[in-house]
Amino acid sequence: MKLTVGLTSSDLKRLSHGSLRFRSSSLAKLYQVALPGAAQTRLGALVDSFSRKELASAPAGATISIGCAAGGDFAVSVGDRKFSIPAGNVLLVDPLNGTLSSLSFTRAGARGKGSPSYRGAIAVYSGTDAVGGLRAAVILDIDDYLRGVLQSEIPASYHIEAIKAQAVAARTYALNPRVDHGPDRVNVCDSYLCCQYFGGLNTSLASSHKTAIDATSHQILTYDGAPILALFSSNAGGHTENYENCFSDIRTNQFPPPAVPYLRGVSEAFHPTSQIAGQTGAEKYLRALYASGTPRTADAWSHHFKWQVSISAAQLEAHLHNTAAKMLAAAETAPFIVPPKSAKFGHILDVAVDKRGVSGSAVEISVKTKSGDWKVRKELVIRDFFVIPNSSIKRLKSARFYLDIARNSAGLISNISFKGLGWGHGVGLQQTGAQGWAKSGRDYRQILAHYYQGTNIERA
Ligand SMILES: [Zn+2]
Structure with a gap:
């Protein structure tokens, strides 16, 4: 399954770019293809489009530069060759079996800020909203995307069942992020400020991450047949929270927003005893949890507790x-x-x-x-x-x-x-809690059923 991931600026705050430069590790093909007429259409289907027009080939190591021109057109240069792409079209750069590295925006890596590399074709198009500028999106297999996400979202040393739970949640989130990226024509963006972090390829993938992705391949969480909003956080401090108590409606700012049936707070105690009663009860409960040395909860082992x-x-x-x-x-x-x-x-x-x-x-x-x-x-x-x-x-x-x-x-x-x-909003799956439950013998399906109540695991 192909996923289209919007690539943000170096500060991870904007989807628009003034100019873009990429270098391909191998021979790359450049195509022009019409932007789909229907608004909100993701660009993933373009890679297999029969109507794409081949513009040029770029040899391995060549720099492909793209800049804005008048009226939404944009200018492309590869070595001495120059092209103009009319507004309403997409430039598709396909590195075939190689990778494309960004020379214009950077990402944090092991050795500081550097050029991120991507496996998959990169689509460049003009922003149609007031922000303008150029947009870039990488079109890749959803499990290749997950390889990038898991590296930054969950330690490879965690229990395999916890990593599998995270893999299914992150795969689901990519298909239904909290922010609707339909107007951007992408499924999800690569910034943790908005969606979940995807920094491109890293040189090596931990074997536990690979195992978790492969073992759960194509699996997503659904409710009423549609992908759920699979929110997750680091540590919920003994109890997760209801969606409507933490988030506002993303379009209207209404707070509290309508409740989400599967995002309900659950106790992380191994043997829950009593329910929290009312406002005073809630504070009493927090004080008691805080005062107890290490309570018997799935997440108390974490230093973020x-x-x-x-x-x-x-x-x-x-x-x-x-x-x-x-x-x-x-x-x-x-x-x-x-x-x-x-x-x-x-x-x-x-x-x-x-x-x-x-x-x-x-x-x-x-x-x-x-x-x-x-x-x-x-x-x-x-x-x-x-x-x-x-x-x-x-x-x-x-x-x-x-x-x-x-x-x-x-x-x-x-x-x-x-x-x-706790650390984070505490709605949905919490990673340290998933680790605690996995170590106590629950498998990823049980862990997901605990954090996302009433949901199913289906094949995407
Ligand atoms: Zn986003």
Whole structure:
């Protein structure tokens, strides 16, 4: 099965490129082919298209340069030869059995930033949205794509059943990412800021990764016959969370969005005892988990299971008003911050978690100030709210925290300790938990059924 993967800029933030340069390891063929008429059509089918027109061959080692021209056309040069590709067409560079390396954008590798290499044809086309520029996408077999993804997503030393679970989740995610990449004409992009990280080929693939991909080949998770939204994270700190308590609707920003039936929080305890009852129960549960030495959960073995961050009142006062103003001005965070009528950030009187999810994850917090109360909602926005610039206090590792607030004799806050569990959003599969379950004897099908309730494994 062919997958089309959008290649982002060096900072992994944009799908558009001002210009592109590739070098082929072997003889490459260059074709021009019409962009499919129907919007949203992925470019994967183009590699086998009968209507493609051969433009040139590029010898091994030749540089293929592509730049923007007027009106959405683009200019291609291979050695001394130059071509113009009219708008509405795709340049397809097929390295046949070789690889293509990027000379224009870089990726992090073992020896710092370098040229990523790709197996598969690369399609270059003009962006049709306001961003403009050139787009590049690699068209490759889905399992070749997974080889790149697993290298960065899960340690090769993990139990084979955990790696198999991750392989099925990552394969499913590629077919149904949270961001709809239909308008970009790709299935998925290569950035972890948006989808899951794909850095191209690495020189060697760990044998456990290869085994996991081969053993689960073509398998994806479905619900009602369609690929599921297979979210995953690193460590859920003893309990996973419901989708609607962490994510907003990607198109409307509605929060909470409609629930996703198979993304429901589950306990990671080997022998779950009691249900978490209500808001106070959730905080009590977090405190108990944090206080117990190493609880009997599938993920407590990880050093990401517990964390603590301490912020002094001086640090809070110095930065929180800046952060609040910045986040209120940024399009991606503004919908989740409710300022007081004064819109000012006064002297901080109190910080509290007002609403928690089923795992105890903070869904809404309030910061009480002399100028009125600020409300901050949604997992990632809450985690970013307490970043202290130029300090070791970065994005909180998770939203599953409780607060210990110290006050001076006048009753004013002197220090706030965030005591937290887990790393990441904690929705869907968690990698360290999958490892714990695998070591306790569960196979990948049981692990996937635990994290994605009510789903099936089907052949893609
Ligand atoms: Zn993406």
